[in-house]
Amino acid sequence: MKKTIRAFAPATVANVSCGFDILGFAIDELGDQVEVSLSETPGLKVIKIEGDGGRLPYEADKNTCTVAIQAMLDHLGYTKGMDISLYKGLPLGSGMGSSAASAAAALVAANALLGYPFDKKQLVNFAIEAERIACGAAHADNVAPSLLGGFVLIRDYEPLDVIKLPVPSGLYCTLLHPHLELNTSDSRSVLRKQISLKDSTIQSGNIAGLIAGLFQEDFNLISRSLKDVIAEPTRALLIPGFYELREAIQTIGALGSGISGSGPTIFTLSPSQAIAKKVGSAGKEVFKKIGLDVDVYISEVNDRGAYVI
Numbered sequence: 001m002k003k004t005i006r007a008f009a010p011a012t013v014a015n016v017s018c019g020f021d022i023l024g025f026a027i028d029e030l031g032d033q034v035e036v037s038l039s040e041t042p043g044l045k046v047i048k049i050e051g052d053g054g055r056l057p058y059e060a061d062k063n064t065c066t067v068a069i070q071a072m073l074d075h076l077g078y079t080k081g082m083d084i085s086l087y088k089g090l091p092l093g094s095g096m097g098s099s100a101a102s103a104a105a106a107l108v109a110a111n112a113l114l115g116y117p118f119d120k121k122q123l124v125n126f127a128i129e130a131e132r133i134a135c136g137a138a139h140a141d142n143v144a145p146s147l148l149g150g151f152v153l154i155r156d157y158e159p160l161d162v163i164k165l166p167v168p169s170g171l172y173c174t175l176l177h178p179h180l181e182l183n184t185s186d187s188r189s190v191l192r193k194q195i196s197l198k199d200s201t202i203q204s205g206n207i208a209g210l211i212a213g214l215f216q217e218d219f220n221l222i223s224r225s226l227k228d229v230i231a232e233p234t235r236a237l238l239i240p241g242f243y244e245l246r247e248a249i250q251t252i253g254a255l256g257s258g259i260s261g262s263g264p265t266i267f268t269l270s271p272s273q274a275i276a277k278k279v280g281s282a283g284k285e286v287f288k289k290i291g292l293d294v295d296v297y298i299s300e301v302n303d304r305g306a307y308v309i
């Protein structure tokens with residue numbers, strides 16, 4: 001009998017303003033599903049992709065599902081074959097960790113199929129290889145929260161040091177996804193290669209403040225810390241409506257907003273569901289005025305991460 005395992009992995013918000021490449025959190029419900037089964041034929045084969053409009057690669061060395069599983073199998077020295085089916089729930093180039101969700105779901109399914117040789121934290125090592133082929137940089141701030149759930153800090157990359165952080169209760173996120181596509185590799189190419197000592201000090205203060213705010217469940221401190229002087233100043237120029245949205249929600253009571261990953265999705269954190277919904281309505285108006293369709297998602301922080309269905 002052919003054993004098949006299916007897994008789900010959620011969308012993620014990477015960077016969270018001040019944590020460029022080192023912080024991310026997971027979202028409820030939105031995500032990708034991947035089915036993996038053992039095959040008699042050696043090698044990894046993508047046999048089906050649904051929900052991508054025919055745009056994603058079937059080649060095993062290009063799809064993030066297979067690249068991630070291959071990295072895991074290489075580590076194990078396992079040479080048998082697997083067939084992979086991908087059910088895309090996430091839009092491409094949206095800033096919601098689409099390439100990462102595929103890799104995370106694929107790894108969780110394949111790991112279960114092999115009898116759990118790794119825990120989810122170890123799987124991050126394989127998942128970043130998929131991000132390397134997706135955008136040219138092996139960043140972990142989407143794959144780690146997609147696998148583990150919650151807020152996740154990447155304290156270091158060499159070796160990877162991944163730390164799960166607490167999620168304050170009552171925290172809600174609003175995602176506004178304008179119908180534009182931004183490739184992560186393109187949004188990385190606009191980044192300044194050097195930052196000033198002053199900006200480094202400001203960014204360090206804010207990331208430390210944000211993490212302290214999560215531990216202390218201090219919404220005011222979280223709000224003061226949601227600032228990005230490194231990526232946002234150049235990337236925001238690629239996102240129509242970014243500053244207009246910030247202005248429109250100033251008096252609603254949200255904690256702060258920023259670019260989700262490399263954009264164009266904009267995330268806002270709020271201290272209640274009611275405020276998160278108001279942000280969604282205000283955002284719809286902003287994008288209507290500039291003539292862009294927008295999808296709105298409201299979610300608590302997903303503390304579970306990827307799982308076998």
Ligand SMILES: Nc1ncnc2c1ncn2[C@@H]1O[C@H](COP(=O)(O)OP(=O)(O)O)[C@@H](O)[C@H]1O
Nearest residue numbers: 063064092093094095097098099102134183184
């Ligand atoms: N399973 C996959 N899901 C999404 N993108 C994939 C996948 N496999 C390969 N890719 C490639 O990764 C690139 C998209 O990655 P990226 O720009 O990081 O998007 P996102 O921000 O949505 O994760 C595209 O070139 C796409 O073809």
Ligand SMILES: N[C@@H](CCOP(=O)(O)O)C(=O)O
Nearest residue numbers: 014021095096097184261262
């Ligand atoms: N830290 C990365 C995050 C990219 O996120 P994505 O969801 O846009 O792929 C970056 O800022 O480049």
